[in-house]
Amino acid sequence: MTDTAGGVGHSPIRPDARSKTDGTFDYASDLRLPGMLWGHTLRSPHPSAAVRSIDTTAALAMPGVAAVLTAADVPGANAYGLITADQPVLAADRVRYQGEPVALIAADTLDLARLAAEAVAVDYETLEPVTDPEAAVAAGEYFRYQPVRLGDPDAQAAAVVIAREYAVGMQDQAPLGPEAGLAEPAPDGGIRLHVATQWLHSDLEQLAPCLDLPPERIHLEMSGIGGAFGAREDLSVQAHMAMLALHCGRPVKMMYDRAESFLGHVHRHPARMRYEHGADEHGRLVYVKARIVLDGGAYASTTDAVVGNAASLAVGPYEVEHVSVDAWGARTNNPPCGAMRGFGGVQTCFAYESQMDALADALGLHPLELRRRNAVAQGSKLITGQTVDARDPRRDRPGGAPFSPLADLLDRLDALPAPAPAPTARPGGSGDTTRGEGVRRGTGYGVGLKNVCYSEGFDDHSTASVELRLEDGERVARVHTAAAEVGQGHWTLQAQIVRTELDVDRVELAPNDTRIGSAGSSSASRQSYMTGGAVRAAAVAVRALAAGRDLADGPVEATRVFRHRATKPMDPVTGQGDSHVQLALCVHRATVDVDVELGLVKVVELACVQDVGKAMNPLALEGQIHGGTAQGLGLALMEALLTDGGRVQNASFTDYLIPTALDMPPMRIELVENADPDAPYGLRGAGEPPTLSSTPAIVAAVRDATGLPLTRVPIRPEHLTTGRLP
Amino acid sequence: MTPPAGFDFHRPADLAEALRLLAADPEAVPIAGGTDLMVALNYRRARPRALLDLTGVADLREWTDEGAAVRIGAGVTYARVAAELGGVLPGLAAAARTVGSPQIRNRATLAGNLATASPAGDGHPPLLATGATVTAASAAGERLMPIGDFFTGPKRSALRPGELITAVTVPKAAGPQQFLKVGTRNAMVIAVCSFALALDTGRRVLGTGIGSAGPVPLRAGEAEAVDLPWEAPDRFGEGLAVEFGRLVAAAARPIDDVRATADYRRHALAVCAARALRRAWAEAHPEGSVRCG
Numbered sequence A: 001m002t003d004t005a006g007g008v009g010h011s012p013i014r015p016d017a018r019s020k021t022d023g024t025f026d027y028a029s030d031l032r033l034p035g036m037l038w039g040h041t042l043r044s045p046h047p048s049a050a051v052r053s054i055d056t057t058a059a060l061a062m063p064g065v066a067a068v069l070t071a072a073d074v075p076g077a078n079a080y081g082l083i084t085a086d087q088p089v090l091a092a093d094r095v096r097y098q099g100e101p102v103a104l105i106a107a108d109t110l111d112l113a114r115l116a117a118e119a120v121a122v123d124y125e126t127l128e129p130v131t132d133p134e135a136a137v138a139a140g141e142y143f144r145y146q147p148v149r150l151g152d153p154d155a156q157a158a159a160v161v162i163a164r165e166y167a168v169g170m171q172d173q174a175p176l177g178p179e180a181g182l183a184e185p186a187p188d189g190g191i192r193l194h195v196a197t198q199w200l201h202s203d204l205e206q207l208a209p210c211l212d213l214p215p216e217r218i219h220l221e222m223s224g225i226g227g228a229f230g231a232r233e234d235l236s237v238q239a240h241m242a243m244l245a246l247h248c249g250r251p252v253k254m255m256y257d258r259a260e261s262f263l264g265h266v267h268r269h270p271a272r273m274r275y276e277h278g279a280d281e282h283g284r285l286v287y288v289k290a291r292i293v294l295d296g297g298a299y300a301s302t303t304d305a306v307v308g309n310a311a312s313l314a315v316g317p318y319e320v321e322h323v324s325v326d327a328w329g330a331r332t333n334n335p336p337c338g339a340m341r342g343f344g345g346v347q348t349c350f351a352y353e354s355q356m357d358a359l360a361d362a363l364g365l366h367p368l369e370l371r372r373r374n375a376v377a378q379g380s381k382l383i384t385g386q387t388v389d390a391r392d393p394r395r396d397r398p399g400g401a402p403f404s405p406l407a408d409l410l411d412r413l414d415a416l417p418a419p420a421p422a423p424t425a426r427p428g429g430s431g432d433t434t435r436g437e438g439v440r441r442g443t444g445y446g447v448g449l450k451n452v453c454y455s456e457g458f459d460d461h462s463t464a465s466v467e468l469r470l471e472d473g474e475r476v477a478r479v480h481t482a483a484a485e486v487g488q489g490h491w492t493l494q495a496q497i498v499r500t501e502l503d504v505d506r507v508e509l510a511p512n513d514t515r516i517g518s519a520g521s522s523s524a525s526r527q528s529y530m531t532g533g534a535v536r537a538a539a540v541a542v543r544a545l546a547a548g549r550d551l552a553d554g555p556v557e558a559t560r561v562f563r564h565r566a567t568k569p570m571d572p573v574t575g576q577g578d579s580h581v582q583l584a585l586c587v588h589r590a591t592v593d594v595d596v597e598l599g600l601v602k603v604v605e606l607a608c609v610q611d612v613g614k615a616m617n618p619l620a621l622e623g624q625i626h627g628g629t630a631q632g633l634g635l636a637l638m639e640a641l642l643t644d645g646g647r648v649q650n651a652s653f654t655d656y657l658i659p660t661a662l663d664m665p666p667m668r669i670e671l672v673e674n675a676d677p678d679a680p681y682g683l684r685g686a687g688e689p690p691t692l693s694s695t696p697a698i699v700a701a702v703r704d705a706t707g708l709p710l711t712r713v714p715i716r717p718e719h720l721t722t723g724r725l726p
Numbered sequence B: 001m002t003p004p005a006g007f008d009f010h011r012p013a014d015l016a017e018a019l020r021l022l023a024a025d026p027e028a029v030p031i032a033g034g035t036d037l038m039v040a041l042n043y044r045r046a047r048p049r050a051l052l053d054l055t056g057v058a059d060l061r062e063w064t065d066e067g068a069a070v071r072i073g074a075g076v077t078y079a080r081v082a083a084e085l086g087g088v089l090p091g092l093a094a095a096a097r098t099v100g101s102p103q104i105r106n107r108a109t110l111a112g113n114l115a116t117a118s119p120a121g122d123g124h125p126p127l128l129a130t131g132a133t134v135t136a137a138s139a140a141g142e143r144l145m146p147i148g149d150f151f152t153g154p155k156r157s158a159l160r161p162g163e164l165i166t167a168v169t170v171p172k173a174a175g176p177q178q179f180l181k182v183g184t185r186n187a188m189v190i191a192v193c194s195f196a197l198a199l200d201t202g203r204r205v206l207g208t209g210i211g212s213a214g215p216v217p218l219r220a221g222e223a224e225a226v227d228l229p230w231e232a233p234d235r236f237g238e239g240l241a242v243e244f245g246r247l248v249a250a251a252a253r254p255i256d257d258v259r260a261t262a263d264y265r266r267h268a269l270a271v272c273a274a275r276a277l278r279r280a281w282a283e284a285h286p287e288g289s290v291r292c293g
C-alpha cells in the first residue's frame, strides 16, 4: 500500500461537493423527460379500514388524466417487503395504516394528478385500530420475539438494584430530499427506473414479482439522493411509477411532498423498555433483565433484524454473566417502522446507559468509572456468547490485563478539556428567553455499541469492477459498483481506494446501476467495509493483471465479489450465537445549559471519541460523526412523530423539528484507530455509532442539570418543568 | 410547485393599480413574501385562481418616520425591521429577529404576518404591547384599525374582501421593551408561546402582548394594571414580578396541541412575563438597586 495523494487516509474533496453547495446537483426530484406524465399516490386516511369499493370513474373522466390504477391492476404479486413480502403494492380490500397506498394516478401535471386523486371515491368501513404495542404483543401480534438467556439472573443477589421503564419516541429519518424517481418503459416491454434508493438490487428483486417481469427486463439506475438514513431501504415510488409507466407506455415521474414523505416511508421503532440492573457494591454488574417492546407498525419491513439487534446489544459493551432479555417487534396499525441509522441499537442504548448512570449515582461513583469497571475487554463475551476480539498489539502485554477498547475510549474522553464555563449561546436561542436567569449547567456521558454489516447469518456481499486503461499516456481507472452514495461520501472513498491500490491519479466513477452485481445496501455502517473491500479486491486483481502487460495493448479489468466472514443466527430460545461481524464503539460527553424554569436546553458542546479502526477519509469521518451526533441530539431533545389513534399529528417540518445550526454545538472529536485485522485496511464502520451514544449523553447531562430522572426521549420542555408548574 | 391551470398573475406597480385590480377581481389573493401563501399552495390548502403580487408596489416598500411613530409599509420585510428599526421599535425588532431563518426574514413581511393572523405570529405581541394601528385600503378608501380590533379568531382578521393592508403604524418606544419567544428548538420554530412588554416611562404605562396562547394574540389587561413603584423604583421586588407573571398567565387562553400543553404554556408565560418585567424595570432604572432573579 502506498501513500498516494488523494488515497486512503487522505481527505480529498468529494466529487459532489460543489454541485451540492451551489445548487446544481441533480436530485431525483429534478429528473424529467419529454412527454412524461406525473404520478401520484392516493393514500388511506384511516389507520385501519376495510375497502369496500373504489370508484375511479370521475377521476378518469378528468381531461389530462391518463390512468387511475388500483390493486386489480398490479401485474404480478401484490406483495413486497425487504425481508418478508407482506406489504401490498396497493391495498386490495384492507388498509392497515394511515397513508397506505390505495390507488395510483398518472396525469399531465402533478397538480392535476393530485386533484384526480381527490376525485377517486373510496368506500371505507373504518375499523378500530390496534395502536398499543404492548396489547398487540399480549395478543400474539408481533413480527419477531427474540429472547436472550445467560446464566441465572433470578438467582442472583445484588447490592444495588435499579429498575426503571424507558420510552423512546418515533424518530423519522427526515431526509431533506423527498422520495422521487422516474420510470421509462423499455422497447422490450421491460422498465427502466431512475430512483434515489439505498439498495438497487433489493428494489429489483422486490419489483420483479410485483411487475411480473423477468429481472433482466428491469433496469435500475441511481439518481441523486438527498439523504437516506434508512428511509430509502423500503420501496416507495418504485413499483408505483413502474406500474403507471408500463400501463401508459410513457415515462412517469413521481415526487412526494413533505407530508407524503412522512407517511410514505418507515420510521425508527418507538420503544417501551423495562430494565432491571443489579450490581455489587463495587459497581460490577451482577445481572440484567430487560423487556423490550418495539412497535413495528403495520408491516414487517426490517423489524425482524431490528429486534435481533435490540436483543443482542441490549446491555451494551459491558460484561455481565446473568442476563434475561425479551424483545418483541409488535404488529399494530401505527405507521410501519423499519431501518433508521442505529437500527435497534439506539433504543436500548438510551435505556442501558440511563441504567448505568443510575447505578453510578446510587453507588456514588463517577459515571465513567462505573463504565470502566464493567467495560468489555479482549476475550470478554457478549450476552450472545460472542467473544470480543479487540486485540491491540501495541497494548496487549504478556501478563497484563487484557486490552479494553472501551476503557481506552473512556480514558481519552475523560482527558479532553471541558468547554469554557461562559456560554456562547443560551437556551431558548434567538427567543431571548434567558440572559442567564434559571440556567444550570450539566455534564453527561454516553457509550454506544453497534454491529457493523449484516448479522445473523445473512449472506452479505458486494461487487465491484475496476478497469485500468491508458488515455493520452496517462493511466486512468474506472470503478463500477451498485453502491448507493447517500451523502456519506462513498464515491470519494472508492476513488481513494483505487488511487492507493493502483497508484493512479484519475479515477472515474461509472453510474451506479444494476448492470453490475449487488453491492448490498448503504446501511448498517457497511459500505466502506463491504464495497470498499470489493473495490480493493478488484483493484488488487487489476494490479496483478497489469503487472506483466503494456496498457497500450488495451485496458485491464477485474470484477470481484467481497464477503465478510460468516455469522450465525441467534438461537431462538437462548439468543446465543456469533451473530455479528464487527462491533464499533463510540463514546460521547455532552455539556448542556438548561433553563430549568422554562425547560429549554442548549447543548453547549459534544465531545466524541470513536474507534474507527482506520481513518479512511478523516474529513468525511468527522462529517459522519457530526451528522450522527446531530441525529442523536434530535432524538434526545425534539424529534418525534406523534400519533393519535394511529394518525400522524405532525407530518411537516413545521412541527417535526430537527436540529438547526443553532441547536447543534461545536464538537470536539478524537478518532482512534484500533485496527480490525479482518476488515479492509483495518477499518470499522463509522456511520451509526455516534447516533447511539449522543442521545444518552445529552439526556444524562440534562439530568445532571435538573436532578430529574428523565426516562423518555425526546425530552419535552414540560418534562422539565412539571414539578414547577404554578 | 406546478401552478394550477388558468392561473392569473397580476403584478401592479403602484397601490392605486393594485386596489383597482383587487376591486375588479375580489378573489385575487395578495402575495407579498409568499412565505405563508406558498406553503398553503404547495399543500393545496389554497387554490387561488389569481394572485396579486405586491412586491412591485413601490408605495408599500418603505417605512417612514412620523415623529412619534413609525409607519411601516406593508411590503417591508422582517429582515429590514430587524436591521433598521431596532433603535425606535426595539420590541418589534426583537420579534423580527426570531421569525424563521435569514432566508424567511428576507422575504416575510409584517403585513403578511398580520393578514395570516395566526395566533402564533411573532409580530403580533409587540404590536399589541405598543398599541399599533393597522391601515387598510380598498378602492373605496382607507380605514384605520387599532391592533386590538384586528384579530377576530384563529387565522381570521377584520380585513374585508377587496382590502389590502397598506401600513402598520407603531408608536416609538418611550421606554424599555422586551420580547421573549419560547420554542422547542433554538431557532426556526413556531412559538410555543411568546410575550411582549412595552414600558412607557413617560406616561407610566405598561403594555403587554401574548402570542400563541389563545385563539388570537391577547393583551393581559389586569397585568398591565399592576401597581408599579414609579416613585420609589428600588421598591420593585420579586413579589411584584411574580404577581405580574401570574396575571399574564391568567390572561392566556391556551390549548393542548402537538407543540405543548396548555399548562406548560401558562407556566412559561408566567416565567417569561416576570423576566420581561424585571429586565425592563432594571433597564429603566439603571441606578436603582433592583434585585434581578
Ligand SMILES: Cc1cc2nc3c(=O)[nH]c(=O)nc-3n(C[C@H](O)[C@H](O)[C@H](O)COP(=O)(O)OP(=O)(O)OC[C@H]3O[C@@H](n4cnc5c(N)ncnc54)[C@H](O)[C@@H]3O)c2cc1C
Pocket: B029, B030, B031, B032, B033, B034, B035, B036, B037, B038, B039, B054, B074, B098, B099, B100, B101, B104, B107, B108, B109, B110, B111, B112, B113, B114, B115, B116, B120, B121, B122, B123, B163, B164, B165, B166, B188, B189, B190, B191
Ligand atoms: C420556514 C418558515 C418559517 C416561519 N417562521 C415563522 C416564525 O418564526 N414566526 C412567524 O410569525 N411566522 C413564521 N413563518 C410564517 C411567515 O413567514 C410569516 O407569517 C410572514 O410574516 C408572512 O409574510 P409574507 O410576506 O411572506 O406573506 P405572504 O405569504 O405573501 O402572505 C400571507 C397572507 O397574507 C396575505 N397578504 C400579504 N400581504 C398582504 C397585504 N398587504 N394586505 C392584505 N393581505 C396580504 C396573503 O394573501 C396571504 O393570505 C414562517 C414561514 C416559513 C415558511
